[in-house]
Amino acid sequence: MKIKEIRVYRGRNVYSHRPVIKMTVDIEGEEIPTKDIPGFNETLLNLLPGLKKHTCSYGYEGGFAKRLEEGTYLPHVTEHIILELQNVLGYDVKFGRARNVEGSLYNVIFEYSLEECGIRAAKLAVDLVNKLIRGEKIDLEEKLEKISNIIAEVELGPSTMAIKMEALKRGIPVTRVGNGSILRLGYGKYQKIIEGTISQNTSCIAVDIASDKILTKKILKDHGLPVPEGDVAYNEEEAISIAEELGYPVVIKPYNGNQGKGVHLNISNREEVVIAYRNAKNYSDLVMVEKQIRGRHYRVLVVGEKVVAVAERIPAHVIGDGVHTVKELIEIENKNPLRGNGHEKPLTKITVDAVSKMVLQKQGLTLDDVPRKGRKVFLRESANLSTGGIAIDRTDEIHPHNIEIAVRAAKAIGLDIAGIDITMEDIRKPLSATNGAIIEINASPGIRMHHYPSKGKPRNVAKAIVDMLFPKGSKATIPIVSITGTNGKTTVTRMVAHILKTYGYTVGMTTTDGIYIDDKCIYKGDNTGPKSARTCLADKNIDAAVLETARGGILREGLGYDLADVGVITNISEDHLGIDGINTLEDLAFVKALVVEAVKDDGYSVLNADDPMTPYLAKKAKGKIIYFSMYDNNLTVKRHIENGGIAVYVKEGVIVIANGQIVPVVRIEEIPATLGGKVLHNIENSLAAIAASYGVKVPINIIAKGIKTFYPDTTHNPGRFNLFNIGSFRVLVDYGHNVEGIKKVIEAARKLDANRLIGVIGVPGDRMDSSIFKVGEVCGGGFDFIYIKEDEDLRGRKQGEVAKILEEGAIKGGMDKKNIKIILKETEALKAAMHSAEAGDLIVVFYEKYEPLVKVIEEFVKNRQIKNMEDENKVRAYP
Structure with missing residues (x-):
């Protein structure tokens, strides 16, 4: 089986009102029922056991397996494999069809959610069928892993996906712009653009401020909001000096980093300062040294001057079982279906690197040690989800005073959507300089921790964001x-x-x-x-x-x-x-x-x-x-x-x-x-x-x-029944290009009191011979004289082929052959018709290209005016 074409239908289409892909395949020979291919059915169901649940035409679970047993055709099997591969990769798609086009060609039509996944699943399905037919082995798990890695790069992250789904729920059209996280919500003047959680209303200056931890800290301090003590270190010696002046423990971090990269907490001696400084330097030219604030790590999410969610974030960790090493415990935890690469799933896989090894060392452990049962072993000190941390919902626990502080902090920076990171002992108590501080403010905060907390109630932050962009009663689209x-x-x-x-x-x-x-x-x-x-x-x-x-x-x-x-x-x-x-x-x-x-x-x-x-x-x-x-x-x-x-x-x-x-x-x-x-x-x-x-x-x-006030002229309706007065005769230009259209134009033209009706006719070459003949027949019965021309784009026809069929049709319609003239070039045919026109004639031209014909008419009028002036001058010169 060979793929001939793959066509993507991104909008509502003739196959489904959901996005689908149409793959045309050639089965390259006689159809072989699946029951006649040795080992095909058994191997396929072993590779993709989920196929056993497909209902197929029988309407019950196991219907497709029964079709396999009875012997079904390969494009039909391919359709089901494509759907199942997408299901395995995490997409709930069900619609599919396989239909014969002609001969050995089939169209396999299937629903998709992510275009890149759908196309790759289709190609893999064909490869799988071909290998099963030949009795060859296929490492399906490896191939699915490769597709999964690609998906992780191009799929919307949980935060952006949540916003998309919330907008669709409200009936707001969503368009993804490019392959990143930019979404266009709505149409026309009411549309709103959002990238992740940065909206089109978010100030560029505010984002720059939030990205600059030094400036953020200064602005918050100027607004009387509690922030950690600290300073900027320009070299290792300054880092050590600032740390010792503040007193250990300290935090060392890049001044413009994100996702916890290069952040080191609980630094308690000079050696650790040097290691942390060098690592932070990899992410930023400037490095900050701050006093360590004791307490729990909270993320307070502010949307449009309201706190909509609060989460306690706990750094990446594993729990000892007295049997497995730290390394093995990490591997076991990373198999959690909720964990994925980057932001593809609610949680991120825990990675082992220099930072995690240093954190283990502080706890007196290595990757090869076996922690006792129940011991919590941390792999990170920063509590970011992007480094493997988890979140617990605390929205209902936040103290009113802390809500006020979070909103003030977001307004101070100028953000409409902000993630306020606070470290304090207990979010239920008021924040003050003695029991906590605002650590930083995030301009594009992730919201997956609130939608998918490890513990506690999920919070629909996406709804709050969409509601802010489109307040109740506002419009999202246009008529x-x-x-x-x-x-x-x-x-x-x-x-x-x-x-x-x-x-x-x-x-x-x-x-x-x-x-x-x-x-x-x-x-x-x-x-x-x-x-x-x-x-x-x-x-x-x-x-x-x-x-x-x-x-x-x-x-x-x-x-x-x-x-x-x-x-x-x-x-x-x-x-x-x-x-x-x-x-x-x-x-x-x-x-x-x-x-x-x-x-x-x-x-x-x-x-x-x-x-x-x-x-x-x-x-x-x-x-x-x-x-x-x-x-x-x-x-x-x-x-x-x-x-x-x-x-x-x-x-x-x-x-x-x-x-x-x-x-x-x-x-x-x-x-x-x-x-x-x-x-x-x-x-x-x-x-x-x-x-x-x-x-x-x-x-x-x-x-x-x-x-x-709508006129049939070149301004309001160019190319549609445009009537030009050329002195003693007229020219009617129209786009009639099928039997009914041409028939209606001729009927209307006959009411315009012309002495003779002259047609300049042609038909696109991709029409059937019978349709072209009918056009000729209608014109033969409707006009007094005909000029036959052809389109520049012959659409696969030989030159003169369409003209010949039109001529035969015109004669059948009653036109005398002597009243038919074939001039293949459109503009030349019109010129000939105008030069031969008599007073009172109406020339009707059905065009391929409008502007060249209008130009021909304008030049003809201009030349006639010049000639009339010359004639008039001659009369005056020789009375």
Whole structure:
């Protein structure tokens, strides 16, 4: 079995509303049932015993094992192995599918939690299956260990993960920025950025102060807060001098260290001072020597001027059993499933280094000694969890006076989230200079000790942080309108964006021609996929987003947003069939239905009641449905209104909204995009736009104002039914590229009182021959003369191939061959049409690239004006 492709779907997708990976594999020959492969089933279940619990198609535990026994196909087995490998690595994933694509190709689709884990599990699963088929051995434990090490590097730590999960629980979209600990919570102007526990509101100066222990200590002292006595040592001799002046025991630590690195406590003589100084010097140029404060180590967490959690931290240690050596006890403790590398788990593994050996020496022990039963053997003196320490919750015990001191300390430094480290005998008693001190303040405090204390009640610090960033009643996201369909989606997108802008919103918009922020194009080109949506939503200036969402992007990667307030499907008709496994209208509807499936519970799905595929889409739609229709007697609309639903439709030349009562919005003849009601498809587009705008609660008078000021020109709707007057004739430029779209444009063009209708036609080369032929047939019956051109991007076709099919279709549609001219280059075809145009002609050009055609038209007008001036001058010169 060979992997052909791996594709990651990070957003909601056609397979699942959770992130999935699609791996295409080639089984490279005849399918072999698992029961016919010697030793396959037995070896597999021994390697991954968790597979015995998989239910599979039988719906009960052991179902998959039964399928193995009966003989199932290898891609199906691979799917289950991938899921189980992820389970073994600590991720609770269940969804999977394996489906034949064609011949020996299969798609294996599976849920993932961490992308790097999912991809590596997939590759390992294929390797495992291949080795089992060949009867080769595989060291699965070693390979899983390698993946586990990679995961530890890229997975979010417990603190960041807790914040992410709390935000999701509140319905706040979360985007991980890069592979570090930076999260974007929310969309648009309401989004907040947080890195670990440093929020976007955290002052940069405050972080710098907290990182400088000397400066922190001075500021706290200036605020009358108790801190240890001490000074900075610039060399070993100064360290010894300061220690002896303070009196032993002392603490030696780097002035700008973190996680307890280089910190030495209970230093009691000159020799220990030198060793500790040299170690601390490895972490910082400056070294601090302070008086040792006796007592327990507490971490007080302040969030937004409130103490939300308190933990007593106990340094890394093991308990003697009278049997095992210290080294063996450490190894046993590190097998605790709660312990991992770095911050991957609630506790960190205990490491053995020079510091731990020195701490053991102080206790009269070495790694090879066997402590008596019950003896507590410390491996560290600093109580950081990152060096293997544990935490006990003391939140309910802290004295009110100490709460006040902690909050004052955080405010003195300027931190909105702060970890205040206090050493004192008992947190239940007031802190004073005689019984304790503030040791340091942390600007990015870890919160796993509070979420996962070794003893005591877990404290949901992540909730406090999210609540601080998004106080009750505040917004985390912006109105999102997502628009798809076969025809009209670009125009509807632009109409909705214009209406929202009329309402006062700063709008982010993605379309086939670019990403726009407040009408300014920040990125040109087709931007209707998930990456473009994410780019738009990440902009901090916007307070509304209107996203054109094309079929291609959905199939490639899924959606680029979580849930929309309004999802719109304009219509479903033949387009792109035969591509990416989409062969029927039902297939196409299934893909586009994702837009109305991913709608908020209190949002709206806008559907075309005149479209035959709408009953299918309505079954999948979420939120409430708003139907739109060209007809007031549409049966679907009438029933919907009777049942208390909302509908937008045309009644006696007026677009109305029915929602308990019938409210007129705008007369059709007042909508510029309809050219006085002649352009029927823009009436339909206006209905969809009005429905979507109503769904995001834009007042009806504003909707009317917006739709009445949206023009079919190069400013508001470039490339969509743009009409250019060229003196005695006109040119109509449109993006019609499928049968229904072209048919509607021709129908509208025939109402524009032209003497002759001339078509400049072409179709993308990736369409099926039958679709291209139909376009030619429609054009042959609709135009008086045709220029056939081809796209620059032939999409796998030979030059002239598409043109030939179009010509055959046009002749079938009734066009005389002498009225057909083939000019393959788009701009040259338009030039020829304009130069041959007669007075009263209307040239309709269906373009591939818009701007070059507009340039051709502008140059033609300019040249004609120059010629007219020259002719006029000649007349004046020779009367």
